[in-house]
Amino acid sequence: MSEAGQCWEPGSPERLFALSEDGGPARYKGPLDLVTLIVTRSVPDSGLQPEQAAVLRMCDYPLSVAEISAYLSLPVSALLVLLNDLVAQEHVEARPPVPAAALPDIQLLEAVMHGLQNL
Amino acid sequence: MDYRISDAYAGPRSEDYLPASAATAVKVVIVGGFGVGKTTLVGSVSEIRPLTTEETMTQAGVGVDDLAGVEEKTETTVAMDFGRISINERLVLYLFGTPGQQRFWFLWNGLFEGALGAVVLVDTRRLEVSYEVVGHLEERSVPFVVAINTFPGAPSYPMRDLRSAMDLPDEVPMVECDARDRGSCRDTLMALMRYLHSLTTAPPERQ
Numbered sequence: 235m236s237e238a239g240q241c242w243e244p245g246s247p248e249r250l251f252a253l254s255e256d257g258g259p260a261r262y263k264g265p266l267d268l269v270t271l272i273v274t275r276s277v278p279d280s281g282l283q284p285e286q287a288a289v290l291r292m293c294d295y296p297l298s299v300a301e302i303s304a305y306l307s308l309p310v311s312a313l314l315v316l317l318n319d320l321v322a323q324e325h326v327e328a329r330p331p332v333p334a335a336a337l338p339d340i341q342l343l344e345a346v347m348h349g350l351q352n353l
Numbered sequence: 354m355d356y357r358i359s360d361a362y363a364g365p366r367s368e369d370y371l372p373a374s375a376a377t378a379v380k381v382v383i384v385g386g387f388g389v390g391k392t393t394l395v396g397s398v399s400e401i402r403p404l405t406t407e408e409t410m411t412q413a414g415v416g417v418d419d420l421a422g423v424e425e426k427t428e429t430t431v432a433m434d435f436g437r438i439s440i441n442e443r444l445v446l447y448l449f450g451t452p453g454q455q456r457f458w459f460l461w462n463g464l465f466e467g468a469l470g471a472v473v474l475v476d477t478r479r480l481e482v483s484y485e486v487v488g489h490l491e492e493r494s495v496p497f498v499v500a501i502n503t504f505p506g507a508p509s510y511p512m513r514d515l516r517s518a519m520d521l522p523d524e525v526p527m528v529e530c531d532a533r534d535r536g537s538c539r540d541t542l543m544a545l546m547r548y549l550h551s552l553t554t555a556p557p558e559r560q
């Protein structure tokens with residue numbers, strides 16, 4: 235899809251995840267955005283609500299909060315309640331968007347421009 | 354709240370999934386009045402068919418119900434179309450199309466927060482809609498470009514006149530855009546990225 239060497243590497247893992255006390259990566263548990271990517275990390279168990287089990291089945295591969303909301307026809311705020319539980323219990327991994335900054339990173343913009351040129 | 358959930362959830366088609374390597378996302382917001390071509394633009398460049406997400410907005414009412422002692426609240430459901438472009442194996446761009454003439458779009462928590470920027474889509478037959486949009490974006494310091502979507506029969510004004518009618522600063526790029534044309538939409542997004550790039554490399558002088 236995109237050429238090697240032109241890929242923007244969105245930070246080393248420690249830029250995305252704080253390190254936990256034992257030095258392993260701590261899962262991101264901050265606030266979820268419309269474009270936070272959700273990835274399943276466990277199999278659905280019987281203790282989950284049907285919508286939460288549906289999220290786990292749907293997110294074998296990453297999907298944004300917005301996409302999950304569209305596929306489940308759930309308003310975003312209702313979905314966020316379900317997702318916050320799933321994140322807290324580490325049933326899913328949340329991959330946060332590029333952090334908000336006053337001005338975006340040059341390399342990020344160049345990666346986006348390169349990607350758009352391939353459209 | 355009672356949301357009907359069926360047993361069979363219609364998840365994405367297999368070709369609509371991102372690769373497992375997708376690590377992070379960025380977003381761009383397309384703003385403009387009803388019928389200006391936002392959904393068309395999103396559909397022209399999106400790798401998935403545009404999807405719809407919705408949110409329930411609660412706004413405190415004007416009056417206070419003295420008998421019950423509770424404030425009146427009005428609930429409005431607002432829907433927003435969006436699409437997706439995979440930039441590379443790790444980075445994904447989402448495009449959200451939001452009708453800008455309604456104030457509560459700007460109350461949608463986090464929609465503009467963290468957005469790279471916005472495209473203001475303008476129909477020259479209804480220029481007044483864009484005044485408010487531009488004002489909101491400036492208030493929130495969201496960088497934007499203006500894209501003129503030329504409909505058949507729409508009056509054609511010189512860009513210079515549109516710029517002064519919309520009271521746009523000189524540095525804000527203005528482009529023409531046919532929302533039905535993929536290349537034209539891509540060029541509009543490129544104009545936004547180049548503008549953001551110029552802001553990053555040479556921040557404008559403050560007087």
Ligand SMILES: Nc1nc2c(ncn2[C@@H]2O[C@H](COP(=O)(O)OP(=O)(O)O)[C@@H](O)[C@H]2O)c(=O)[nH]1
Nearest residue numbers: 387388389390391392393502504505531532533
């Ligand atoms: N001629 C022309 N028609 C357009 C263009 N963009 C959108 N339309 C048409 O205008 C109508 C409204 O577009 P839509 O994308 O639904 O507008 P939205 O309300 O902003 O999402 C549709 O029938 C489109 O086919 C354009 O660039 N040129």
Ligand SMILES: [Mg+2]
Nearest residue numbers: 391392434450
């Ligand atoms: Mg629309």
